[in-house]
Amino acid sequence: MSDDSYVFEGPADEPAAPRDNNPPLSISELSFALKRTLEDRFGHVRLRGEISKVNRHASGHVYLTLKDDKACIDGVVWKGQARGLGVQPETGLEVIVTGKITSYPARSSYQIVIETMEPAGAGALLAQLERLKVRLQGEGLFDPARKKPIPTFPAVIGVITSPTGAVIRDILHRIAERWPCRVIVWPVVVQGEAACGQVSNAIRGFDALTTGGPIPRPDLLIVARGGGSVEDLWCFNDEGLARTVAAARIPIISAVGHETDTTLIDFVSDRRAPTPTGAAEIATPVLADLRATVLDLDRRLVRAGGRLIEERRTRLSSVARGLPVRPEDLLALPRQRLDLAGSRLGSALHRNVAVHERQLITVAGRLSPAVLDRALERRRDRLGATTARFAPTLPRRLERDGDRLAALARALATLDPKRPKPGFARVESEDGVMIAAAAALQPGQAVRLVFDDGARGARIDGEGEAPPPRPKPAAAPRAKAPPPGQGDLF
Template sequence: MTSDDDYAFEGAAPQPVRDNNPPLSISELSFALKRTLEERFGHVRLRGEISKVNRHASGHVYLTLKDDKSAIDGVIWKGVVRGLGVQPETGLEVIVTGKITSYPARSSYQIVIESMEAAGAGALLAQLERLKVKLRDEGLFDPAKKKALPTFPATIGVITSPTGAVIRDILHRIAERWPSRVIVWPVVVQGDAASSQVANAIRGFDAMTPDGPIPRPDLLIVARGGGSVEDLWCFNDEGLARTVAAARIPIISAVGHETDTTLIDFVSDRRAPTPTGAAEIATPVLADLRWALSDLEGRLSRAGARMLEDRRTRLRAAARGLPARPEDLLALPQQRLDLAASRLGSGLHRNVAVHERQLAAVAGRLSRGLLDRAIERRGDRLAAYADRFGPAMKRRLDRDETRLAALSRALSTLDPKRPKPGFARIEDAEGAMIASAAALSPGQTVRIVFGDGAKGATIDGEGAAPRPVPAPKPAPRPKAAPAGQGDLF
């Protein structure tokens, strides 16, 4: 027995395989793969190099993680970017933690990054070096911008951890050298929150007022003990460095030991090798000041004694040239005073007599006739001026009067309220003159003013055809004579 397949022609098209499975849409397959990825892998920890960093306007960051053979896309949501321990930069090797998922619109998988840290000290130092170059180019390391430290601070602010040996060493050293008021602002000095807490403490101290309930410190110390590069990395934060550079209060950076270097060491006003060294830089030694003050006091006493002795010696030398009695010193000046007093009365009389003779000589030349002659001369000059300028002024006034009358006549001819023969003035309903056809609209009521009266009118409309003029009637033709009638004559 044969089947239909036995008679199939060679080379015929293959028949489709029948399958009872319903077909899936592209979206169904994409979301099924997305659920499988998220359920199978969940949270993973990856190490790789960052490339193609794209900071979107929405605040999200899109990047690519790669190694020598493969690459994977990554996304950091806006709310996570601010809390990252290390900000993503191209070329930085990092370790990230996140959730594997897919992006159905492109059928690609990606990692949603929730935390990021540098992969090693080499990557951290490379990132720090790039940030140092950036801030140096902006002038934040310029020595000219450093503020001078106060010589005798009354209040010192310390930003550090409230527990540990650092704060105890600083307080002990300040109390030993220069007892002053110390205000401690407790912060954490390690971890992701350290940089923001230290920056907030600097801004908080900077916002205080000198006359407030808590006086503003004259000097700030940012202190922390030694540690690894990762432990001190919070003090390399760009935002913290800019806060230190913008502070109005002088700041001493005392982070780590002498060999440790952080970014705020370059932007602060002074760097101390250790927290104890910061206390020594901030305060003078009270004992040394007392000794110096005592030495200055002794030198002042000795200098005063030498000056008094010198003046005493000079006074004794001058006294040897003086007479024995003080009356002998005053005898000669007193005699000169008596002589001058005796001559004063006669001198005053002679002075009065001289001035009296001068007054009499001048009074002889003064008389009323002199004043009258001067008045007459000035009157004659004024009359001459009047005779000269009177006719000229009259001619000028006549000429200007004639010209003014002509201008008045010309002005009256141009008065729009007095139309001339052959002219008319168009006014609207309120009586305002219309000077342009564009100011008129169809159906508007106007008033036409002639020289001898006014008439009302209505505007027909723009482009209205003129009213047809009736054609003249033709003259009647003479009637023709009836045919066949001849002349009666």
């Protein structure tokens, strides 16, 4: 190594840096590690609590909070699970939920992803039902004025119930013994989550039938189910089913449960029956009673007709006692008067003709041709005298009046505003209306000047003085009186 070379060396006593066996984790690594731990440890949990802060997102997901008296936990129901829940989440409802615990790394919070939800007890179910009843009543779905009348004599009855069990047998048996008619059964399940959807589809299906189609349209529907607990009958408290019943065009009788059981469709249906057998009795009359009623009315009609005939017979007998014994005696006097009038009719007609003939002769004497000739001669003499009087002056008079008429026609032609004289023009507006005064013109107004040989457009500039007042025209000279002694033919 040369003398001008330098090598830097650290101090001989400085130790080397030790290696760390606990490397730091990123926040994301820790958050996702906790997420995996929670999901592995609490993959399936069942919680009971009260719902608060329900938020239904536009995407269809439902976000809520479950709480008890000491703690709370956030919960989420994905869109696909929200439609199949046994009970819809509402604030203040106590429920039992099943799901898995997970975390939301973006906020370092944990939550439960809810898969199933059921009410915690009958008290929670009834509280939810009461809130729904108040809301539907406020919308007018329970109003008696909107309920449809039940037909008195139905020809076709539709029954929506389970095809098995005692309910359908009781209904068919009761209808058959009271009012034999056609019954169409739409089989559905009447318990569980699928019940409300199937019953709603059955109501809409019956309502869509048309009159005269291959399947007759029912005049009346019966929704029936046997008795059960609140949970068993809960499907008939569904809001969608209640709105379907209220919107149906066919009258509906609700026969769900026994007399003490009450469901939501009992309030929106057109009639509530205490039992399914009672619904069959409400829907149908008793044929035997109708027959007895018709027979009774028929007997009363026969008796009333007999009494009416007997009354008329009695009155006729009373009137007949005041009449003569033989009908010929009633007609004898009128027949005699008719014969007398007929014998006098011929002579009366001859006398009438003679009187009118004498009157005609008297009038015809005054209408002889000599009378008419004398009147015609008098009028001819008067016409000749008048002609002789005015014959010398009449040609001159006609000639003078003709000259005056020609002069007036020439003056009228010179004063015609539609034919201006040379050096003059007629002022018209754009729509062809003649303007006769300067006061009718406005500055800037477009006008048309009509000359004898054509027309030109112009515009008023607004300058100039007002024209002097027009002098009053002199009184027209009076016509000379005709010379004395000369008459006027007209």
